[in-house]
Amino acid sequence: MSDYKAPLENIRFLMNDVFNFEKHYGRFPSYQDASPDMVEAIISECARFCENELAPINHIGDKEGCTFNDGEVTTPIGFKDAYQKYIDAGWQGLSFSTEYGGQGLPQSLGLVKAEFMGTANWSFGMYPGLSLGAMNTILAHGSDEQKNTYLPKLTSAEWTGTMCLTEAQCGTDLGQIRTKAEPNQDGSYAISGSKIFISAGEHDMAENIIHIVLARLPNAPKGTRGISLFIVPKFNVDEQGNLLDRNTVNCGSIEDKMGIKASSTAVLNFDGANGYLIGPENKGLECMFTFMNTARIGTALQGVCAAEFAYQKSLYYAKDRLSMRSLTGSKFPDKIADPLIVHPDVRRMLLTQKAFVEGGRAMILYASKAADKFADADNEDIRQLADQKLGFLTPILKAFLTERGFDSANLGIQIYGGHGYIKEWGLEQNLRDARIATLYEGTTGIQALDLIGRKVMLDRGKQITAIVKEILGYCKDHSMISSNPQKNRMHKFVWPLSKAAANWQQYTFRLMLKAKSDRDVVGSASVDYLMYSGYILMAYMWAQMAQAANEKLTSGEGDKEFYKAKIRTAEFYFERIFPQAKVHASLMMKAPTTLMKLEAEAF
Template sequence: MTDFKAPVEDINFLVNDVFKFEQHYKKFPEFEEATPDLVEVIISECAKFCENELAPLNHSGDKEGCTFNDGVVTTPSGFKEAYQQFIEAGWQGLSHPVEYGGQGLPTSLGLIKSEIVGTSNWSFGMYPGLSIGAMNTILAHGSEEQKNSYMPKLTEGTWSGTMCLTEAQCGTDLGQIRTKAEPNEDGSFSVTGSKIFISAGEHDLTENIIHIVLARLPNAPKGTRGISLFIVPKFNINEDNSLGERNPVFCGSIEDKMGIKASATAVLNFDGAKGYLIGPENKGLECMFTFMNTARIGTAIQGVAASELGYQISLAYAKDRMSMRSLSGTKSPEQIADPIIHHPDVRRMLLTQKAISEGGRAMTYYAALIADQTDKGATQEERDAADRKLGFITPILKAFLTEVGFESANNAIQIFGGHGYIKEWGLEQNLRDVRISSLYEGTTGIQALDLVGRKILLDRAQLFKSFSIEILAFCKDHSMISGNPQKKRMHKFIWQLSKEVANWQRHTVRLMLKARKDRDFVGSCSVDYLMYSGYIFMGYMWAMMAQSANENLTEGKGDKEFNKAKVRTAEFYFDRLFPRVKTLSKTMMKDAGSLMKIDVNQF
């Protein structure tokens, strides 16, 4: 199996050349310590830790899995030791407030850390990843007392967190939740009910687990308007913040899953467990969106991570595996055959992986910079605007990147042929692991309905207009001008991108008009519209990367071959992947008739 290597050169290219993190951080007084030298050290040290400690546990963790015995969950061999190193190095609190023991560095740096961790060992990354969502929820909606009680240990990493939404009778339709919260005389609540599919719901890595739980108060309104949010610790907390008695919340079982087997997915039973209201009564779903949006961007990273890992393994194999001679002539005359990397179809699959992983990484880093603004914007207006923009692109990131990430992981297996089907190479694990990404935190269909229903129709496309205008402004700034050779080199990208963004604007108006007449049209067009939007978004990122690489080539900056490879990968993207928008633009605008006219009994 190929050893994992963190894509440090590509990360630094995005950080330094494309998005210019240094200039971005200077806008925020809170980030004065995030100097280029410190950023470089953080990326380098995170890469070393993940390559040396986490990656070696990825395959063994999948093979061993988590074990369950009478309510006790044990993580695979090596996980406890690696987690202890993780928290001792301060990785958990990297981007959280200094006042609670964190390092106070930008959210965007925390996302880079999460990507490297996730690519090296996605199952391991689930444990601290869920904690970050719990921490963000408490920071956003908790009282000062709750922040002081829970944030220091969560930031330290000696406690972890979960998100408890789903129940057996309901997944996406949270209005069907039955878990109840009865008020106690001391101001706490007794939480009773069962939750399923709880990632990191029970394990042996931390001394306490803080569950963020959706439940109903007595006489609450029906549906989603009657849901409140509660903090329910595994162990109750004493007044001095030491651990008290065990709370009656127990693990009934863990799921026997297709993938991410080293991540415990628990059934949790709350039997009058003591909980504490967080946020306003009956506004729990709104508060939980803080957690869910964190998780959805994190899940988008899984698509990128699976693409990157599959690419690394299949690239090494394609350079080494000998099979047949190249169609254009012998490439390795001293060998019995040529390496398969010289075959055009193998290159198609490799370049698809490369374009998706690098383009997807750029999309998530773009979102990370917006997340910094939502946290530290100078005014409430600026923070709210950034939050709305992040809300618009989040369903695209989550659904698009997980769908194309699965495609990319599948291509990695295909390059290996029959060997890809064998466990020892790690590619079938990679494919199994990433398959969940388009399911949890809202399926692709749910994300698409969110995009079309809430972000386009209810918003009257205001956020869409801003984003599309931003892309067109970029295209205008880098369009061809006579006498400027760099802009001439960009013409092939800018022309395609600007033309399709104009089509995107027209199609969106048409979509809004058709949706007024046919409600089913919203559901029939939504996934294709989201994927269409995703290819345009990624095209924007590849145009930006090509622009930066061309600038570097003109100025003689950076590694020449690296920058040439960026431009050539951009050419591949616009030649081979971006044209998918043509088919999607037709299918998404078709009436819902061919979907809905067939009778249920005719299936």
């Protein structure tokens, strides 16, 4: 059975050869410490931590799960020790402000760290992962006093954070929340109500948990316009961050889940708990979007992690397992049978996993450059453009990559056959763990509505126009010119990509026109539109990876077999996967008639 190995060579290829992160970091005065040597040291050390500390307890965590006893939650064997090592190494503050004890390094490096952690042990990564959203929310909307009180301990990972949105009667439709916030004489609020599905809501790894809670003030407007945001600590703290008495927030139970069993998913009961308003009154949902966007990009990574885990396991098994002979004749005549990897259908599944994980990782790092600009650019116009681009990309990344990650996990079981259905190999755990990623932080359908409804139609197509212009500009720069062999080699990638990008824009505006006369068009087209968008963006990534690999082969630098594999995988993506975009295009342009014609009573 294979062990997890961080994909360092692939990360280096993307950061150095495809996206030129050295030049990117050089544009930011605050990133001067992110030298190539520093970046290499960080990703190498993070790889060792994840391989040696987190991967070995992944299966243990799934087998044991978390234990609930009278409001207290105990994490599986090894988790608490690993978390202390995480604290000691300072990993939580890697990409956070130096003002509160962080290292001030780029957001993109934090996403590389998150991928390694997530593939090695997604359940473990949930604990510090949710904290990052809480930290970003307090940093963006908290008062100076709140920042000084909570951020140092959150940055060190001595405390963790949560996001408390969902209630029993509402998930997506947050306008229905009932949790109340009554003003106290000292300026604080008494928070009362129950929240469900709270990841890392209660556990034994940190001395305090800082809950970010949506609640309603008295006489607040109905619906989402009447929601405010509050900080509610598990233990009350003084202004210096010292722990005081236990707050009246308690864990009522934890969920018995399909997957990510070592991640505590809690029901939290707030009984007049001390809370502190963060941001303006009745603007809580707007402030919470800081947290939600952070979480959605992190969740998109789970798709990449699930695909990487499945691919590593599948590749090992396909090379090791002997079964039948190749259809074109024996490839290993000295063995009783040929290994699985000689068979075309097994190769189809392996190449699909490889295309999705490497293409998905490229999509994340591509978006991470916008995240860096939004976080640290000096120019406000650049920050706003980056925010708009990131807002457009986020629902695509979250939904498309988690769905493809689940597909890859499923293919892993198929490659193993019956052995994939057995727990000891880890494939069925990966599939169970991956399933939640398409649900939390907004289901695939919700992400699709966000993309087409808010990010495209309300924006009047400005961001889709900008992305298409970028892709078409890239295609023009790398189109076929007979005197340039490098561009000749790129023709098979840029020609279909340019046609798809142009169609993407045309289809988008046609859908916008259709929606004016029938609003159901938005809902009926949304998921297919998102998947169509995802396949095009991934094609853009694979074209750039093929270009970089071709340039390296031409120059004679590096590992030739590695670069050849990139080009072969790009060819596979464009020939065998990219055509699926046309099916989604056809479906999204259909009228919603057959969807809506059947009466509800007739189902």
